Amino acid sequence: MDLQTMTYLVVGASFALYIGIAIWARAGSTSEFYVAGGGVHPVTNGMATAADWMSAASFISMAGLISNMGYGGGLFLMGWTGGYVLLACLLAPYLRKFGKFTVPQFIGDRFYSKTASTVAVVCLLTASITYIIGQMTGVGVAFSRFLGVSSEMGIYIGMGIVFAYAVFGGMKGITYTQVAQYIVLILAYTIPAVFISLQLTGNPLPQLGLGADMVGTNVSLLEKLDQVVTDLGFGKYTTTTAGSTLNMFVYTLSLMIGTAGLPHVIMRFFTVPKVEDARYSAGWALVFIAILYTTAPAVAAMAKMNLIGTTNVAAMKGGDMFAPESSLKAEERPDWMKRWEKTGLLKFEDKNGDGRIQYYNDKTKDAAVKAKADAAGWKGNELTVNADIIVLANPEIALLPNWVIALVAAGGLAAALSTAAGLLMAISAAVSHDLIKGVIKPDISDSGELMAGKISMAIAIVIAGYLGLNPPGFAAGTVALAFGIAASSLFPAIMMGIFSKKMNKEGAIAGMLAGLAVTLIYVFAHKGIFFIKGTEFVNAIGGPNSFFGITPEAFGAVGALVNFIVAFVVDKMTKEPPEHIQHLVESVRIPRGAKAVDGAH
Amino acid sequence: MNDTGKAYWSAVLGLLAKVLVIWFVVSFGAGILFADALNSIKLGGYPLGFWFAHQGSIYVFIALIFYYAKAMNKIDRKFDVHE
Structure with missing residues (x-):
């Protein structure tokens, strides 16, 4: 069978599977729509979280970036996994105990302020919408490369598929399709890697192959690679850092904090039955993520070789x-x-x-x-x-059969679609639950809110598709912005909401705004105001990377620090939060009394 | 907050400190700040600092989360605040 037919068959089968799940998992209540009914097993949720988290960037681009960067590429590996430690012990279990549908709702209730929740909604929408553009273009790219259709057509098909399971199934449909998508993407990623590792080192496990000797010699792969890249004038593979050591340090920290603060990931932990499950589920998510993330550096080095x-x-x-x-x-x-x-x-x-x-x-x-x-x-x-x-040409370079190439196409699409769906869920929940029910029409009925959720989901898909079709010239910078916003505004606000009983609304709001502002200014100075070419003002802040040589992608951690400092200073100057809020914090801190997640305001 | 509540929370913060110190040491320490020094040690074909940055810290992160979840369960039961 020729490659084209085979690819259509494999991708078609994976889509049929997602649609089958969509028909089976329709959402009939807001609880099913927002949190999949709240009864998802921690391992299942871990797997869904892994697919939710690993985007087109992780699947398609990361190994290539590491391949070019060498040792310095480790900042993606550590940054995008280390965030789960923060999520597991600083945020997820406590937010699960709080027991509401959305992240802005926690911020609004904890800081007893509609303004606070609205600021959180704005941060969430900006982070999620910028992030989703990359996923939609990823869908278009995968279609046009492997299936021979135009990338526009690819985006329309992708929108249709996501529509089927996200609009009708909400979080319930998304959860179970993400599980299926994880299986597709992890097979697609690891199978070629196993064969390449076997060819180069004779060891079938890429994680061990990377540290093994080249086949038929007693020189290790990394030693050989170091030698040939330096012979050809490249930096030594195992030691070249990403900019200065300080930049690598701050960049890694920004990715970790950003990972922990991204609302579409946090939301997944509202679907498990208990607080204890939220803790274990974060561990399972990282296990499933690590299967790809420990394979990626092997793929990177072996592909370079x-x-x-x-x-x-x-x-x-x-x-x-x-x-x-x-x-x-x-x-x-x-x-x-x-x-x-x-x-x-x-x-x-x-x-x-x-x-x-x-x-x-x-x-x-x-x-x-x-x-x-x-x-x-x-x-x-x-x-x-x-x-x-x-990653995309890996199976061809290793001369693997056509079905493996077809599987890589399906895997790339699974990675992009699963992340897009998670982001759409975060967006539509923020609109229907936090804005419509929280602010505009608090007396809306459950079925009315469910309908509002489905309509906002549909509108969000159309907007995402539109932005994917007409990428506003800043697609490349967007992921950095999403992480910067999550790191500098949402993460500190949630963390202080749990770990400081005395943090008041003035402090939290001032902190979020300050963190967001410095991050946006630093990013926009380098890349243009809202990424519009020609509006860069990098000289006004003292030249490129003027803050201790830190690149704009790495700036989120600095924004977070500003957020914490401003929040504590303002908190000290204004009055304490009311008694009942301090009791709320006490009750969030202990697992006992956790109930099913609901939406009551 | 009553005394049990205070004792519970300080036990939680103690565990948290332990977990975050290890989290920091393997990634920012072994993977970044001391990577050069560790590279003189070999783990199979891996220079050790490079291994921490590209493999090791991820394995430690996983172990940390499961350790944390288990230890938290114990603390919850000890102070009788479990679900």
């Missing part, structure tokens, strides 16, 4: 990498390279006209490498590789 080994025969066999016959002849390049050239993600340009491909770092500071390249008549790097290829 394979790529260099393909373009330069001396890399694997030894010998002079700068000898003319070491470089791959352009006409003998493998089929997968030709295939990916058509997508524009891989580019070959014969700069020195020798009919061979030279892949090296032409901007290297290593004078010896430069001299060798010049002596060999190399006129610059001739191969540009987009980071996304590393």
Whole structure:
């Protein structure tokens, strides 16, 4: 069977499965719509959380980023997993005990203020909507690469599928499709990795393969990789950091805090029956996430090794990498390279006209490498590789059968759709529960609110689709913004709401606004106001990365610190929260008395 | 808050401090600040600092959460505030 047919078959089967689940899991009450009825098993919830959390970025882009960054890429690995420790012991169990449908509702009740909950809604909507744009474009990309349809068509199909299970099933439909999507995406990610690890190191477990010797030699994979990348003028794989050590430190911390503060993840923990379950469920979520996250660095290093080994025969066999016959002849390049050239993600340009491909770092500071390249008549790097290829083309590079390639397509779509659905859930709950029921029409009936939830979900899907079709020129910067907002506004407010009995509404609101403001200013200064080109004002803040060399992506932790400081200063200057709020905090802190999650305001 | 409540909360905060110290030491410590120094030690084919940044801290995070959940259960029962 040819690749195209096979891909249609596998992706079609996965979609049929999601729709089947949608028909089975329809939501009949607000409790089913917002929290899947509140009876989800902690392991099931862990699996759904893993799919909810792992987006198109984790599945498609992360290994490629690590492959380019080397050791410094570890900031994504540690940052996007370490947040679960914070979530498990600082937030999730307490919010589950509080027992309401949404995150803004906690902030509104705890800080006895509609203003506080409205600020939280605004933060939630900004973070979730910016995040969802990336998922929709991811859906379009996966469709256009693998299924030969236009990316617009792909987005429409994706919207239709999400509509089927999110609008009618709410959290209930989303939970069980996310479980199915997790299984699809994890198989798609690990199967190619196992084969590649076997080919390079003879060890089927990528986690061990990365630390093993190359097949038939007694040189370890990482040692070999370090040697060939430095020979070609790249930074040493196992030690190159992301900017300064301080930047890597702050970046990692920002991703951790942002992870813990993202409302679509927190919400998942409202679906388990007990406080105890919320704690264990966070652990299970991390187990399922770790299966992908510990495989990714192996995929990254092995793909780099394979790529260099393909373009330069001396890399694997030894010998002079700068000898003319070491470089791959352009006409003998493998089929997968030709295939990916058509997508524009891989580019070959014969700069020195020798009919061979030279892949090296032409901007290297290593004078010896430069001299060798010049002596060999190399006129610059001739191969540009987009980071996304590393995962998408992996099965082809390893010469795996067509069904594996088809599975990778289904996996990429599962990752994007599951995260999109979780974000849509957070958005529609904030609109129907926090705005419509909380502020605009408090006396709305349960069935009225359910209808409002479904309508806001449908509208959110249309908006997300529109933004995916017309990405507002800032798609690349959006994920950083989502994490920055979650880290600088929501995480500190929730944490202080639990761990400080005396934190009052003035402090919390001032803190959220201050944290949000500094983060937005720093990000916008670098990337333009609302990412509009030409409106950057980076000189006004003293030049790029002026705050101790910290990049805007890494700034969320600084915003969080500002939030905490402002909140405590304002809190000290204003009056204590009322007695009943302090009792509320005491009751949130102990598990006893936890009841099913409900929506009463 | 009564005395039992206070004692319960300080037990919780004590556990939390332990968990967060380990969380910090494996990721920010071993994975970032001391990665260079640890790289001179080899774990199989892995330089140790690199291993912590790309593998080890994730495994420790998992162990930490399950340890925390278990220890919290014990504390909840000891102070009779469990569900």
